[in-house]
Amino acid sequence: MTQTDLSWVRTELAQPMPAPPGERGLVAWVRKNLFASVGDTILTLVGLVLVAMILPPIIDWAFIQAQWTGPDRTVCATVAQGGTQPDGWSGACWSFVNAKFGQFMLGRYPLEERWRPILVGILFVALLAPLLIPRVPHKGLNAVLFFLVLPIVAFVLLVGGMFGLPHVETPLWGGLLVTLTLSFVGIVVSLPLGILLALGRRSKMPVVKMICIVFIETIRGIPLITVLFMASVMLPLFLPAGVTFDKFLRALIGVSLFAAAYMAEVVRGGLQAIPKGQYEGADSLGLSYWQKMYFIVLPQALKLVIPGIVNTFIGMFKDTSLVYIISMFDLLAIVRQNFSDASWASPQTPASGLIFAAVVFWLFCFGMSRYSMFMERRLDTGYKR
Amino acid sequence: MASQEVLREEPTRGSLINDPRVRSIFIQVVAALALILFIWWIVGNTIDNLQRLRIASGFAFLKGRAGFDIADSAIAYSSDSTYGRAILVGLINTAIVALAGIVTATIIGFMVGIGRLSNNWLIRKICTVYVEVFRNIPPLLVIFFWYFGVLSVLPLPRDSIELPFGSYVNSRGFYFPRAVWGEGAWLILLAFLLGIAMSWFVARKARQRQMATGQQFPVFWTSVALIVGLPLLAYVASGFPLSFDLPKKSTFNLTGGFQVKPEFLSLYLALSFYTAAFIAEIVRAGVRGVSRGQTEAAGALGLRSGPILRLVVVPQAMRIVIPPLTSQYLNLTKNSSLAIAIGYPDLTAIAGTVLNQTGQAIEPVLIMMAVYLGLSLLTSAIMNVVNAKMALVER
Numbered sequence: 021m022t023q024t025d026l027s028w029v030r031t032e033l034a035q036p037m038p039a040p041p042g043e044r045g046l047v048a049w050v051r052k053n054l055f056a057s058v059g060d061t062i063l064t065l066v067g068l069v070l071v072a073m074i075l076p077p078i079i080d081w082a083f084i085q086a087q088w089t090g091p092d093r094t095v096c097a098t099v100a101q102g103g104t105q106p107d108g109w110s111g112a113c114w115s116f117v118n119a120k121f122g123q124f125m126l127g128r129y130p131l132e133e134r135w136r137p138i139l140v141g142i143l144f145v146a147l148l149a150p151l152l153i154p155r156v157p158h159k160g161l162n163a164v165l166f167f168l169v170l171p172i173v174a175f176v177l178l179v180g181g182m183f184g185l186p187h188v189e190t191p192l193w194g195g196l197l198v199t200l201t202l203s204f205v206g207i208v209v210s211l212p213l214g215i216l217l218a219l220g221r222r223s224k225m226p227v228v229k230m231i232c233i234v235f236i237e238t239i240r241g242i243p244l245i246t247v248l249f250m251a252s253v254m255l256p257l258f259l260p261a262g263v264t265f266d267k268f269l270r271a272l273i274g275v276s277l278f279a280a281a282y283m284a285e286v287v288r289g290g291l292q293a294i295p296k297g298q299y300e301g302a303d304s305l306g307l308s309y310w311q312k313m314y315f316i317v318l319p320q321a322l323k324l325v326i327p328g329i330v331n332t333f334i335g336m337f338k339d340t341s342l343v344y345i346i347s348m349f350d351l352l353a354i355v356r357q358n359f360s361d362a363s364w365a366s367p368q369t370p371a372s373g374l375i376f377a378a379v380v381f382w383l384f385c386f387g388m389s390r391y392s393m394f395m396e397r398r399l400d401t402g403y404k405r
Numbered sequence: 406m407a408s409q410e411v412l413r414e415e416p417t418r419g420s421l422i423n424d425p426r427v428r429s430i431f432i433q434v435v436a437a438l439a440l441i442l443f444i445w446w447i448v449g450n451t452i453d454n455l456q457r458l459r460i461a462s463g464f465a466f467l468k469g470r471a472g473f474d475i476a477d478s479a480i481a482y483s484s485d486s487t488y489g490r491a492i493l494v495g496l497i498n499t500a501i502v503a504l505a506g507i508v509t510a511t512i513i514g515f516m517v518g519i520g521r522l523s524n525n526w527l528i529r530k531i532c533t534v535y536v537e538v539f540r541n542i543p544p545l546l547v548i549f550f551w552y553f554g555v556l557s558v559l560p561l562p563r564d565s566i567e568l569p570f571g572s573y574v575n576s577r578g579f580y581f582p583r584a585v586w587g588e589g590a591w592l593i594l595l596a597f598l599l600g601i602a603m604s605w606f607v608a609r610k611a612r613q614r615q616m617a618t619g620q621q622f623p624v625f626w627t628s629v630a631l632i633v634g635l636p637l638l639a640y641v642a643s644g645f646p647l648s649f650d651l652p653k654k655s656t657f658n659l660t661g662g663f664q665v666k667p668e669f670l671s672l673y674l675a676l677s678f679y680t681a682a683f684i685a686e687i688v689r690a691g692v693r694g695v696s697r698g699q700t701e702a703a704g705a706l707g708l709r710s711g712p713i714l715r716l717v718v719v720p721q722a723m724r725i726v727i728p729p730l731t732s733q734y735l736n737l738t739k740n741s742s743l744a745i746a747i748g749y750p751d752l753t754a755i756a757g758t759v760l761n762q763t764g765q766a767i768e769p770v771l772i773m774m775a776v777y778l779g780l781s782l783l784t785s786a787i788m789n790v791v792n793a794k795m796a797l798v799e800r
Contacts, residue, residue, distance in 0.1 A: 053526035060525050067527040227433040231440060241778040243739035245753055246770065253766040257454045258447045338543035345745055352546055359553060371554035378542045378550070385541035 082375070085111025089118060097366040113372040116364050123358065124376070127194015127349050133186065136177045137197050143170060144200075152391065154398060167208060174201075190268035194349035196380065198268075202275055202340040202350065207333055209276040214283025214332075215322075219313060221284065222291055232284070239281035244339050248274045252346040271343050279336040286328035290321030323399050330392035334385045341381075352377050451767070458764075466763045467492070473758055475750045477666055488759050492769075495755030496776055502673055502751065503738040503780070509677035510737060511730075514684025521689050532685065539682035544740050547679050551671035552747045573652055579670055580652040583663040589643035596639035597632065604628035668749035672741065680737045684730065691726035692718065723795045731788035735781050742777075752776055 042048055054064045087095045087105075096113035097103025105111075117124070126137050147166045150156040178201075181187035193201070220232035239247065251274030256264060294317055302312035322329070344353035355373040358364065421427050455462055467489035474484050479497045482490060520532035539547070557576055560566065565575040572581035604627065611622035640647065652664075695718050703717040744751035756769040763769075 053524070056524060063523070063525050064527050067525070067531055070531065071527075225429050225433045225436075227437050231436065238774070238778070241781040242774050243742040243753065243777060245742045245745065246773050246777065249753075249757070249760075249770055249773070253760065254770055257451050257766055260450050261454060261457055334541070338541075341543040341545045342743070344545065352543065352549070356549060356553075367558045370557070371550070374546060374550045374554050378546055381543055381546065382538070382541045386537065389541070 081110060082112045085109065086114050087111060088114045090115035091119075092363045093366045093369070096364075096368045096372075101366060103366065111368065112375070113364075113366060113368040114376075116358075116369050116372055117376045119364070120358050120361075120373075123195060124351060124354055125196045127197060127354055128192045129194070129197065130186075130188060130192065133180070133188055136180070136185070136188075140174045140177050143173065144204075171205075171208070190266050191348075193268065194354045196351045198343070198348060198350040199337075199340050199352075202272060202343065203333075203337045205272050206275045206279050206336050206340070209272075210279035210283045210332075210336070211329070213276065213280035215287050215318065217280060217284035218287035218291060221288055236281045236284050239278055240285065244275075244278050244342050245345050247278045248342060248346050250274065267346070267348065271346060271348055275336065275340060275343075278339070279332060282332050282335065283329065286325050286332055287321065289328060290323075290325035291317065293324050294321050326392055326396050326399070330388055334388050337384060337388070338381065351380060460764050460766070462765065462767070464768055466759075466765060466768070469763070471759075471762075473762070475755065476748075477669060477750055488763070491755050491759065492752065492772060495750055495752035498744075498750055499738070499741055499752040499776075499780075502669065502676070502744065502749070503741050505673050506676040506680065506737050506741065507734050509673070510680035510684055510733075513677060513681035515688055517681060518685035518688025519692070521685060522692055536682045536685050539679055540686070544675060544679045545743050545746055547675040548671055548743055548747060551675050552667065556667040556671055576667070577664070578667045579665040581663055581665075582649040582651045585648045585650050587645075587647065590647065592639045592643045593636045593647075596635040600628075600632040600635040603635075604631045607631070666749075668744070668747050671747060672744050672749050672751075676737055676740055679740070680733055683733050683736075687726055687729045687733065688722075690729075691722035691724075694725040695721045720795070727788060727792045727795055731785060731792075734784050734788065738780055738784065739777060 038044075042051075055061045090096070093116075094103040095105070095115055096111075098105045098107050098109050100107055122134070126134055129137060147162065147170055151159070151162050151166055156162070176182060177185070178193070178197075179188065179190075217232050217236055220228050221236060223229050223232070248271060251270040252267065255270055255273070259265075298316055298320065299312065302316040307315065340350055341352040343350050344356065347353075349357060355377045358373060359370050454460075468487050470484075471486055471488050471491040472484050473491070475482055475491065475494055477498060478494045479501060480490075480494060482494050517532045517535055520528050521536065523529050523532075556578075559574060559576045561576055565573040565580075567573055570582065572579065574580070604624075607622075607627050608624050611624045615621055650663075699717055699721065700713055703713040708716070741751055742753040745754040745757060748754070753773060756773045760766060760769040
């Protein structure tokens with residue numbers, strides 16, 4: 021009997037074939053991502069028209085036609101407006117920003133004392149940068165320096181009046197200095213205060229709970245402007261006669277309390293997401309309330325709500341611009357104030373100044389949100405509920 | 406044996422300090438006392454200060470003559486009106502700008518949010534840039550940008566830019582034709598309301614019929630026909646009672662028509678564009694939150710992409726979207742108080758003026774707080790009703 025071996029087994033693996041030409045390369049990408057269907061093509065065309073309408077004028081205005089240097093408004097105004105530019109010219113007036121840069125950063129801080137806020141700024145960056153980079157060691161010492169020592173040093177340097185430094189009154193402060201001081205103090209105060217309020221709101225003691233709920237809900241229900249109004253006009257009435265305190269400090273209190281109420285709600289969300297077993301486990305170990313919260317619950321809860329906390333920070337950073345309403349000069353307000361400077365007033369000045377302020381705010385906020393995303397990924401232990 | 410006896414004994418009482426119940430009561434009493442003392446101290450100080458500074462207190466000032474003019478008023482108001490009426494004008498202005506902003510922000514936000522999920526790379530990128538730009542700059546800056554950067558550099562009235570439909574735009578605002586209703590115009594309104602009522606009825610009947618027999622009925626087109634067609638019919642039947650008051654160009658100004666002031670326009674545009682960026686993120690998260698299995702299962706049942714979106718994805722996404730959407734609406738309402746920075750007479754601006762004129766610091770702030778809290782509660786209540794409609798009905 022002859023056996024015909026009909027079966028055939030391939031001994032080596034077949035090599036994968038290259039993708040068909042229509043599925044790779046730029047053409048395929050364009051076809052898949054821009055022209056997948058009739059509707060898609062229409063959308064792409066609409067998008068292209070939109071980009072073509074918006075982008076070239078912006079680039080032209082901000083870079084090509086822009087004036088980067090110049091002594092006064094004449095470089096940013098057309099002949100008809102009393103300047104040197106040809107009629108019909110329209111471009112950004114970066115020379116305005118250039119000339120006012122010192123004011124935008126530090127306000128009316130006396131010129132010969134400006135090294136002080138600049139030194140504080142350098143210290144701030146020098147201490148913040150290693151704190152943010154996870155690989156740098158000595159985090160504990162760094163945090164102590166940043167959150168405890170820096171504020172004291174900064175206070176001495178900025179306010180002065182001791183160690184031979186002349187006193188600089190807060191109404192002279194301005195620009196980015198005010199924006200950053202308000203947000204830094206707001207962040208440092210509102211997080212612990214918010215955690216306390218959130219714990220209070222979750223407390224089993226009805227009186228404490230009531231106080232916290234009323235505080236949080238009232239503050240959250242009203243605009244920041246109202247809180248600032250309260251801080252600036254009502255607070256002086258609440259204090260005994262003769263006791264006054266600085267307007268800057270009042271704004272700080274208003275902003276911090278406002279942010280604390282929002283922070284409390286964010287932290288409460290984190291506390292609620294921790295399973296009951298964790299609380300009970302801590303209780304069964306015989307931990308006291310504060311030990312339970314500090315060692316077991318809060319580390320988990322805060323990690324869960326990092327995005328929310330950073331969102332509140334970003335919101336607060338943006339909201340510091342509202343101190344303009346109670347006539348303090350943060351970055352936005354000082355830009356706004358300089359529109360009316362007669363030697364720079366031109367139709368291009370407001371937009372240029374505002375775009376500069378927008379870029380500064382944007383860099384800070386965008387940086388914060390990106391960093392929080394990075395931290396979220398780093399702290400992610402993989403235990404997803 | 407001994408251990409059992411020990412167990413049967415009464416637990417030894419520790420010190421009172423270690424009894425959680427006693428401690429809890431003690432802490433609460435201290436907290437309550439501290440709060441009462443604090444309030445008493447504040448009230449005492451305030452009364453002292455008010456007497457010392459000879460500031461009147463109480464709400465009697467509401468009946469006094471206001472004496473200032475308001476540029477934008479929806480109701481009859483002059484400087485002879487009372488403070489109370491001025492505050493009412495402010496309240497109405499706040500409500501108008503908040504409502505208009507909410508509608509526009511929702512529309513832009515939904516478009517951008519869905520755009521960010523599009524398969525189209527270009528659209529996705531445009532929407533991402535929009536969201537990232539507007540989310541990271543302060544709303545006040547956006548308002549300033551519209552007001553100082555865009556609207557105030559528009560040409561003067563005599564070189565107004567002409568837009569379609571007889572409208573104009575210049576540095577004093579946006580002008581468009583005002584509708585003048587003639588006699589019998591109420592018929593059109595009546596027809597419009599009738600159209601809405603009838604389409605609601607048709608939709609109900611159509612659903613009942615579909616539930617019972619499975620037959621569908623073109624509800625959408627019927628409703629369009631009813632809501633648009635009936636008023637049109639009424640318009641023709643009552644003899645064309647509608648005419649337009651067109652803005653006319655004169656040498657220095659535009660006369661006639663309906664003017665939207667630049668203050669309102671910049672506040673409204675800024676609030677809409679700013680809040681829309683947040684709504685877009687909420688919508689994106691909502692649609693992402695509906696698991697892919699739902700879409701695939703609907704596809705397996707033979708639904709096409711339109712009905713899948715309308716009947717399966719959107720209703721589930723709305724459940725995720727509505728609570729944060731509510732808080733964005735509240736934020737928009739609260740942010741409308743930024744009007745004060747550009748001089749749009751909203752509640753905060755007018756209450757601030759009242760505060761400055763009367764010198765009474767406490768009452769206007771209290772009114773502000775009460776109104777904003779009330780508006781917040783009202784918005785939440787409405788959105789809670791919507792949420793309850795949308796919520797998962799578990800069987």
